[in-house]
Amino acid sequence: MQGSTRRMGVMTDVHRRFLQLLMTHGVLEEWDVKRLQTHCYKVHDRNATVDKLEDFINNINSVLESLYIEIKRGVTEDDGRPIYALVNLATTSISKMATDFAENELDLFRKALELIIDSETGFASSTNILNLVDQLKGKKMRKKEAEQVLQKFVQNKWLIEKEGEFTLHGRAILEMEQYIRETYPDAVKICNICHSLLIQGQSCETCGIRMHLPCVAKYFQSNAEPRCPHCNDYWPHEIPIFDPEKERESGVLKSNKKSLRSRQH
Amino acid sequence: MDRRNDYGYRVPLFQSKHLNGDERSGSNYRRIPWGRRPAPPRDVAILQERANKLVKYLLVKDQTKIPIKRSDMLRDVIQEYDEYFPEIIERASYTLEKMFRVNLKEIDKQSSLYILISTQESSAGILGTTKDTPKLGLLMVILSVIFMNGNKASEAVIWEVLRKLGLRPGVRHSLFGEVRKLITDEFVKQKYLEYKRVPNSRPPEYEFFWGLRSYHETSKMKVLKFACRVQKKDPKDWAVQYREAVEMEVQAAAVAVAEAEARAEWFQHQHWLYWRTQHQHGLQ
Numbered sequence: 001m002q003g004s005t006r007r008m009g010v011m012t013d014v015h016r017r018f019l020q021l022l023m024t025h026g027v028l029e030e031w032d033v034k035r036l037q038t039h040c041y042k043v044h045d046r047n048a049t050v051d052k053l054e055d056f057i058n059n060i061n062s063v064l065e066s067l068y069i070e071i072k073r074g075v076t077e078d079d080g081r082p083i084y085a086l087v088n089l090a091t092t093s094i095s096k097m098a099t100d101f102a103e104n105e106l107d108l109f110r111k112a113l114e115l116i117i118d119s120e121t122g123f124a125s126s127t128n129i130l131n132l133v134d135q136l137k138g139k140k141m142r143k144k145e146a147e148q149v150l151q152k153f154v155q156n157k158w159l160i161e162k163e164g165e166f167t168l169h170g171r172a173i174l175e176m177e178q179y180i181r182e183t184y185p186d187a188v189k190i191c192n193i194c195h196s197l198l199i200q201g202q203s204c205e206t207c208g209i210r211m212h213l214p215c216v217a218k219y220f221q222s223n224a225e226p227r228c229p230h231c232n233d234y235w236p237h238e239i240p241i242f243d244p245e246k247e248r249e250s251g252v253l254k255s256n257k258k259s260l261r262s263r264q265h
Numbered sequence: 266m267d268r269r270n271d272y273g274y275r276v277p278l279f280q281s282k283h284l285n286g287d288e289r290s291g292s293n294y295r296r297i298p299w300g301r302r303p304a305p306p307r308d309v310a311i312l313q314e315r316a317n318k319l320v321k322y323l324l325v326k327d328q329t330k331i332p333i334k335r336s337d338m339l340r341d342v343i344q345e346y347d348e349y350f351p352e353i354i355e356r357a358s359y360t361l362e363k364m365f366r367v368n369l370k371e372i373d374k375q376s377s378l379y380i381l382i383s384t385q386e387s388s389a390g391i392l393g394t395t396k397d398t399p400k401l402g403l404l405m406v407i408l409s410v411i412f413m414n415g416n417k418a419s420e421a422v423i424w425e426v427l428r429k430l431g432l433r434p435g436v437r438h439s440l441f442g443e444v445r446k447l448i449t450d451e452f453v454k455q456k457y458l459e460y461k462r463v464p465n466s467r468p469p470e471y472e473f474f475w476g477l478r479s480y481h482e483t484s485k486m487k488v489l490k491f492a493c494r495v496q497k498k499d500p501k502d503w504a505v506q507y508r509e510a511v512e513m514e515v516q517a518a519a520v521a522v523a524e525a526e527a528r529a530e531w532f533q534h535q536h537w538l539y540w541r542t543q544h545q546h547g548l549q
Contacts, residue, residue, distance in 0.1 A: 016366045020383060023324070023365075025395055063364060067317050088321065155396045 009059035013044040019060060022071065023086055026157050027171035030073075030082035057084075074174040077122075077200045080214030080242040087175045103138030105149050109158065111136070112150070116167055117180065117187050122200035123165035126150070168199050191215055192229060207231035217242050312349055316356035318342050323357065323369065327381040330455035330478070335377035372456065372477050380456065382481040399440040400447065404457055406430070407448065408483065409492035411458075411473055419463070420471045423448070452476070 017040040022028060028036065034053060041050050051059070061070040068090035074083050101109070111132045115124035129150065130143045141149070150166065153159040157169045168176075177197045181188050189198040193215035203210045209230045211219065217240045220226040226235035319342045326333045338354075339347050346353065358369045361381065368382045410426050411418045424434065432438060434445040441447050449471075452458040456478035463470045 011364060013366070016364065020365055020367070066313075067321055067360075067364075069321060 008065070009062040011060060011063045014040045014048075015056070015060050015063075017043060018056075019064075019071075019086070022084065027083055027085040027169070027174070030084065033084050072174050074170055075212075075214055076170045077173070077198075077212055077214070079240075080217065083170045083174070085171045085174050101149075101152075104136045104141045105152075107136045107138060108133070108141065108146055108149055109153060112153075112159065112166055113168070113180075114184070114187075116199060117184055117189075121165075122198075123162070123167045126164045126166065129166065173197060173199060193219055202235075202237045204228040204231060204233065205236050206233040213240050214242060216240060312346070312353055313356060315343060315346055315349075315353045316360060319353060319357040320360050320364075323361065323379075323381060324365070324367075330380075330457075332372060332378035332380050332456060335379065338379075370481070380478060380481075382478070403430075403432075403441060403444075403447075404452060404479075405483075405488065405491060407452075407458065407473065408475060408479055409488045411475055412488050413492050417472050417474050420460075420473065423473055448473075 018036055021036055021040075022033070025032075030053075037053060037056060038050060041048060050056075057071050057073075064070055069086055069088050071084055072087045074085070075081065076083060108129070112124055112129045115128055115132075116122060126147070130146050133141055133143050133146045150159065150161075154161050154166075154169075158172045159166045160169050180197060189201070189210050190196070191198040191201060191212045192209040193211050196212075198210050198212055201210045201212045202216050207228060207230050209228065216235075216237070219229070220235065220239045221241075223239075226239055227233065228235055319338060322338070322342050323333060326337075335350075339350065343350055343353060354369070361367045361369055362384070366384050368384045369379055370382055371377065371379050406426065407418075407423060410423060414422065427433075427444065432441070432444045435443065437443050448458065449460050453460050453476065456476040458476045458479070459474040460471055461474065463472055
């Protein structure tokens with residue numbers, strides 16, 4: 001609903017340069033996004049006051065609406081850093097990747113994705129992924145080649161690698177959350193606090209509910225006796241502490257999370 | 266229901282080589298308000314909708330830098346509205362220019378190939394490197410060699426230079442892969458370079474030229490400045506320096522030059538570009 005009531009803004013060269021650069025990088029952290037915004041103003045409109053980032057982006061999004069794409073804000077699952085990417089709203093498949101990769105490469109990604117979603121930790125080991133190489137659609141792929149394809153996914157920021165294991169990059173989650181929730185409704189995990197897709201997080205050992213690490217940090221902050229919000233048992237894990245950026249108030253973070261949630265269907 | 270959901274893309278995973286292959290399945294056609302028949306010429310909305318889809322399609326396809334075929338556009342996006350292709354592509358061009366400052370250019374009228382070119386001065390490198398930066402750095406080196414050699418360079422000369430950077434044909438490099446394939450095949454497909462056989466050469470010899478995309482995406486002025494900055498050093502020093510740069514992520518130097526140009530000399534360069542366009546038109 002919120003999409004159709006949005007007033008269409010005006011895009012200037014400042015916005016266009018910003019958009020093009022964001023597209024070049026695929027996904028950017030908030031700090032870089034702000035630097036980018038400042039740079040774009042410097043190039044095209046030195047004397048103007050720099051718009052608040054949220055307004056700046058909403059403005060661009062209102063213009064992009066007719067194309068069913070938007071700049072989306074998300075948060076990295078491991079340490080709560082805000083990230084931004086241009087995502088395709090209409091098509092729910094892996095279409096954005098489709099033209100960059102061959103059929104067997106896409107199938108490899110899908111296999112990795114399924115392993116990641118099914119896993120307890122949100123990580124799939126390289127070995128387990130490579131063992132599925134024989135089942136791939138399309139041209140036959142050797143394990144050595146598959147290793148390189150996985151690295152290509154990492155370079156293109158669809159996967160993250162940690163110690164031989166792979167999980168989804170924040171960008172992939174931003175882009176594909178809707179698709180993943182629709183395609184794997186039974187296997188998918190959801191955060192009890194923010195209700196978004198959960199790949200990595202902590203879980204209650206009694207009742208099984210899960211929370212993102214940044215959500216845990218916020219929910220239990222300065223709570224000496226953390227208890228599960230669902231079953232009230234003691235929360236068995238270490239509560240992470242994330243250092244909010246100096247310029248940001250936690251209130252801003254909360255409001256952005258709300259708007260992120262409200263954009264989901 | 267939200268307007269977006271009316272498009273109802275329930276795509277089986279990995280259906281595409283095409284962005285919109287899902288539209289072919291009967292069930293999705295039922296969701297499209299205008300039905301199966303082609304629009305009467307006055308129905309602008311459907312043409313605009315196709316144009317918007319085409320915009321996204323082109324933006325994604327262009328990421329590989331390989332020119333896009335008209336036949337692919339017709340097959341994947343335009344589909345039954347092929348007789349309205351000229352209007353649809355014009356609308357798409359307009360949107361690309363208005364929203365992204367990108368020009369859709371037909372580079373080959375016979376094979377109907379298109380590329381996207383940014384029409385605004387590049388800010389590449391403002392945020393540091395991307396995954397393409399090393400390759401573009403290498404390309405910059407090759408373009409400058411070609412330019413300084415009088416707009417063409419034999420394969421032998423190019424390899425002489427690349428060897429000094431520690432690159433060899435047939436040897437896989439961590440950043441570039443197999444370099445010979447990169448410069449004779451990938452860069453050529455992407456229209457950054459041209460690789461042509463020297464006429465009547467026996468055994469066959471080849472030479473490199475700037476590709477069409479290079480003419481559009483960079484400028485000889487930029488490349489000249491890059492080459493001069495580089496040649497201030499003794500060739501031996503230059504080689505060592507650049508072997509290091511190549512091993513880390515080469516483009517730091519070239520992109521810093523381009524970035525400095527964009528920021529400090531932006532207005533000057535606009536005037537120079539204007540002059541160059543006029544000059545080129547005069548030559549043609």
